[in-house]
Amino acid sequence: MNLNEKKDIRILAFESSCDETSTSVVKNGSEIESLVVATQIKSHARFGGVVPEVASRHHIEVITQITREALAEAGCTWQDIDAIAVTYGPGLVGALLIGINAAKAASMATGIPLIAVDHIMGHISAGQLADTIAYPALALQVSGGHTEIVLLKDPTHFEIVGDTRDDAAGEAYDKIGRVLGVNYPAGKTIDQWAHQGKDTFNFPRAMIDEDNYDFSFSGLKSAFINTCHHADQLGQKLDKYDLAASFQAAVVDVLAAKTIRAIKQYQPKTFIMGGGVAANLGLRERMEEEIKNLAQPPKVVLPPLKLCGDNAAMIGAAAYNLYKEGKFAGLDLDADPSLELPYAADYQ
C-alpha cells in the first residue's frame, strides 16, 4: 500500500428530524455508498400533516434495522466507519431525539467519534453529492419549514442573507394544496398541475421590489384561498390547473428575482438549491434559465430529486466538512429544535 495514499473517510449518518428516518454511509463527503430512507408519509396522510408524537413513534420502530441496512448496503462493518453523524436540529424535538440517541449509543458502543450536523447545512451540502462546490457559494434553501438565501463562505461557515418573514414556501404549497383537495405533501401534484395550466389569476408577488432578500408567502396564501372561496360562493368552478400555475408562478417569480439579485451582489462561484421544494421542476427550470442569462453565471448545482427531501446522505456530506476541521460532539449532545444558521452581518 502506498503510504502517501490518502485514506478514505467513511461517515455513517442518521437523520430523523421530521417524518423520514434515514441512515447512510457517505465516502469522503461526496460519494453515497448506501442510503436508506424509511418514510412515514402514509401515516401522516391520515392527519393531513405531520403529527410529532406519531413521527417519534415511527422513528424508534425502524432505527436498529436501518442502521444495519446502511452498513450492509455499503458493504461495511463498524470498523470501516470513521465518524458517526447525526442531525441535532432544527426539527421536531421528539423526532430528533431518536437519531441523536441512536447515534450517541452507536458512538459509545463502537468508540467511533460523533459529529452533530445542522439539518439546513445538510440540505445545502447535498450539493456536494452532485458536484464539487467552489466557494464562496450561494444557496437557495426551500422546504416546508425554511425559505432562505444562504451564503457559504467555506464548507462550514454558512450565513443567512435572506429569510421568510412568515410562511415557508413549502408550507404555502401544503396549505393551498388542502384547498384544492390535494393530500399532504402537496408540492409534487401542484407542480405537475402548474405545468398544465396558465398564470391567469395574477396573485401578489410580495416584497419582490423591496431592497432585501427576504420573502413573505402568507399574503399569497390568503389571496389564493380568498379567490377560491369567492368563486365557491358564486357557484363558479375555477380551473385547478390555472390556479396551480398562477400560484406557482407567484412563488417562483419571487424566489427567482431575489436569488438572482443576491447572486449579482455576492458573486458566488457556485449556486446550490436545497430542501424539498428544490425538487420543484418549475423552480429548477426557472433558476437554470435565469442564471444562464447572467453575465458571469456561477456553476449551478441542483441535487438530484431524491436528495432534495430529508435524507441521511446529506448529513454525511455536511459531517465530512466538520470532520476535516475536527469538530466533534460529546455524549451530552442534545436536540436543538429551533437551531438556526447565523445571520450575515449585513442582514437587515
Next chain:
Amino acid sequence: MKILSISTATSDLSVALNDDEQIISETVEPNKRNHSVDLDPDIDRLLQEQGLSLKDIDRFAVAIGPGSYTGLRVGLTTAKMFASILGKDLVGISTLQALAQNFAGQEALVVPALDARNQNFFAGAYRQAEAVIPDGHYALSELLDQLKDQGDKKFIFLGSNFSKYMEMIKDQLADRELIFASGDENLLHAGQVGRLAAKAAPIDPDQAVPNYLRRTQAEYDWHKKTGQAFAPDSEYVEEV
C-alpha cells in the same frame, strides 16, 4: 451475568449495573429535566467506576413503559442500539413492576401509578411481584373499583401524584389499611429494572418499542372521524 439497566421513564434518571439480581452500582437522579443529555455520560461514568466497557455487558435492560413518551424513547433507543450493535440481549421491564419492587416482600397489594392527567393514571397492582391488575391506562374511579374487588387488607400506593386524590381513595377503600409512599420511596430505580431483567426473556431489538399503553390523540381523533381501524404500525412506514 452483567446487566446494564436504564430507566428514563419518569422524571428520575437512573442507571445501574447488576450481576444477575445483585445490584453492584446504581445512580438515581430525581427530577432531571433532560434525560437525553445526561443518560450517556451517566452510563459512561458508571462503567468507568467499575472498570468495565459496554462490551463487557451481557444484557441491556430498560424500563419499557408506561411513562413519559419521550423519556421512554430516549432509554429504549439507547438500549436497543447497544444490544443490536454489540449482539447482546435486550430486556424490557414494566416501569410499574420495577416501581412496585420498592416494596418487595411486603404483605400488601402494591399499586404503582404514574399520573396521566385529568384523574387518569398509568397503573397496575402487584402482589409479591405478581401482576394482579394488569398495567393499563385507568380512570382513577375505574382503578379504585378494581382495587375494591381485591381481598387484600393493606394497600400501598406509590408513584406520582396519588397524594392529590388521597381523600377520594380513602373514601373508596375505607375498610383497608392504606399506605401512601413518601419521598424516596417513589423513586424509580434502574437496579430494580436490572433485578427483574435477570430472569426475564430477551426481546428482539428490531421489534422493541415502548409500551406506551395509549395511542396518540391524533390517532384516536382520526379513528373517531373516519371509523377506520388501526393498521399495524409497520404498514405506515415504508422504505423508499
